[in-house]
Amino acid sequence: MNTGLKITAFAAALTTVFGTAYGVGKGVGPMGTPERAEHPGHSAQASAPGTSGAGADANADADADGHGGHPEAARASAPGGLQVSDAGYTLSLDTRQVGPGPAELRFSIKDRDGRKVTAYKTEHGKELHFIVASRDLTVYHHLHPVREADGTWSTPVDLPAAGGYKAFADFTPAADGAKGVTLGADLAVPGTYAPAPMPPATGTAEVDGYDVTLGGTLDPGRAGELRLTVGKDGRPVTNLEPYLGAYGHLVALRDGDLAYLHVHPNAGGPGPEVSFTATAPNAGTYRLFLDFQHEGKVRTAAFTVQAGGPAGAPSAPAATGSTGSTGSTADEPGGHSH
Incomplete structure (x- = not known):
C-alpha cells in the first residue's frame, strides 16, 4: 500500500x-x-x-459490531447517523430551523430518562463532533460546538440557502461501558427550494x-x-x-x-x-x-x-x-x- x-x-x-x-x-x-x-x-x-493499547487490542478483538479491519468483520454494523435515537441516547435539537445566513444552533444529547448528558469522553481533542450537511450534499460544515454546564451545546453556523439539512452528532458518553454513538436529526431552512444536482x-x-x-x-x-x-x-x-x-x-x-x-x-x-x-x-x-x-x-x-x-x-x-x-x-x- x-x-x-x-x-x-x-x-x-x-x-x-x-x-x-x-x-x-x-x-x-x-x-x-x-x-x-x-x-x-x-x-x-x-x-x-x-502503537499499543486500544488500537492494538481492538484489532485483535474485533467483534460482531463489524469493527476490526478484517474483511469478515466489516459486514455487520448498522449505518450511522440514520437515527435520532440509539443506544439509549437522543439528539435533541432546540433549533430545528434557521433562516438563510448566519445563525446559532442549540442542541443537547439526552439519555433514556430525558436528562441532558454532561459528561463525555474526549476523542480527537473534542467531547463531541458535529456535522451539518444539506440533503443534496452540496453544503457541508464540520463544526465544533461548545457545551454549557447543563449539557446544552451551541455553535454558530452559516447555511446559505433554503432547503433540507441534516445534523450529525458523534460522541462517546463518559458512562462506564458506553460506546460511541452517531445520531442524526433533520434541520430546515424555510424558503423556496430546488435541490441542486449532484x-x-x-x-x-x-x-x-x-x-x-x-x-x-x-x-x-x-x-x-x-x-x-x-x-x-x-x-x-x-x-x-x-x-x-x-x-x-x-x-x-x-x-x-x-x-x-x-x-x-x-x-x-x-x-x-x-x-x-x-x-x-x-x-x-x-x-x-x-x-x-x-x-x-x-x-x-x-x-x-x-x-x-x-x-x-x-x-x-x-x-x-x-x-x-x-x-x-x-x-x-x-x-x-x-
Missing part, C-alpha cells in the same frame, strides 16, 4: 457505513496516529507501528489554490484503497499539519439517505498522500469530504464517488468541488467553525 496516512476501513462503516464526525477512536495517540474507531459512524483503523465525478478538487487528486477504487462489499494527494502551485505538499490528531480526516455521506461515516488515518507522514481503505455497502453515489490542515488553516475538499458499475467492471472514484473554511455553496461544500 502506498506510503502516507492509512485507515483500515470505511469498513466498520461504509459497510458499517456509513456505519465520525469526528467520530473517533478510544482517544488520540501520537500526532498522526489516532487509535482505532470503535463505534458506528467510524471506520476501524489499524494500529500504527509502535456535482459530477471528476479527478481533482480545487480548494483555496490547493489541488487534491483522488485515486483508487471504492467497491461495494469489498475493501479498496482511496488515495488523496495534496498539491499546491504544481508541487506536492509534504508538510501537512496535524488536525485533531491526524493529517487527514474523511467523512462520507451516501446519496439518498445520508448514511454517515467518518474515518481517520492512523499512521504515516505529513503528505502529500493520505490514504484510506474503504468498503462501500452497496453500489451507488457517495459524497466524500476530506479535511486537511496546512499553513494554519483547515480546508475541505469534496468528491463525488460512484461505487460499483457494470458487472465485472471496477468502480471509478473521482472528485469535484471545492471549499474553504467559511461559507458554502454548490461549488463550495462547506467549512469549519471552532
Whole structure:
C-alpha cells in the first residue's frame, strides 16, 4: 500500500457505513496516529507501528459490531447517523430551523430518562463532533460546538440557502461501558427550494489554490484503497499539519439517505498522500469530504464517488468541488467553525 496516512476501513462503516464526525477512536495517540474507531459512524483503523493499547487490542478483538479491519468483520454494523435515537441516547435539537445566513444552533444529547448528558469522553481533542450537511450534499460544515454546564451545546453556523439539512452528532458518553454513538436529526431552512444536482465525478478538487487528486477504487462489499494527494502551485505538499490528531480526516455521506461515516488515518507522514481503505455497502453515489490542515488553516475538499458499475467492471472514484473554511455553496461544500 502506498506510503502516507492509512485507515483500515470505511469498513466498520461504509459497510458499517456509513456505519465520525469526528467520530473517533478510544482517544488520540501520537500526532498522526489516532487509535482505532470503535463505534458506528467510524471506520476501524489499524494500529500504527509502535502503537499499543486500544488500537492494538481492538484489532485483535474485533467483534460482531463489524469493527476490526478484517474483511469478515466489516459486514455487520448498522449505518450511522440514520437515527435520532440509539443506544439509549437522543439528539435533541432546540433549533430545528434557521433562516438563510448566519445563525446559532442549540442542541443537547439526552439519555433514556430525558436528562441532558454532561459528561463525555474526549476523542480527537473534542467531547463531541458535529456535522451539518444539506440533503443534496452540496453544503457541508464540520463544526465544533461548545457545551454549557447543563449539557446544552451551541455553535454558530452559516447555511446559505433554503432547503433540507441534516445534523450529525458523534460522541462517546463518559458512562462506564458506553460506546460511541452517531445520531442524526433533520434541520430546515424555510424558503423556496430546488435541490441542486449532484456535482459530477471528476479527478481533482480545487480548494483555496490547493489541488487534491483522488485515486483508487471504492467497491461495494469489498475493501479498496482511496488515495488523496495534496498539491499546491504544481508541487506536492509534504508538510501537512496535524488536525485533531491526524493529517487527514474523511467523512462520507451516501446519496439518498445520508448514511454517515467518518474515518481517520492512523499512521504515516505529513503528505502529500493520505490514504484510506474503504468498503462501500452497496453500489451507488457517495459524497466524500476530506479535511486537511496546512499553513494554519483547515480546508475541505469534496468528491463525488460512484461505487460499483457494470458487472465485472471496477468502480471509478473521482472528485469535484471545492471549499474553504467559511461559507458554502454548490461549488463550495462547506467549512469549519471552532
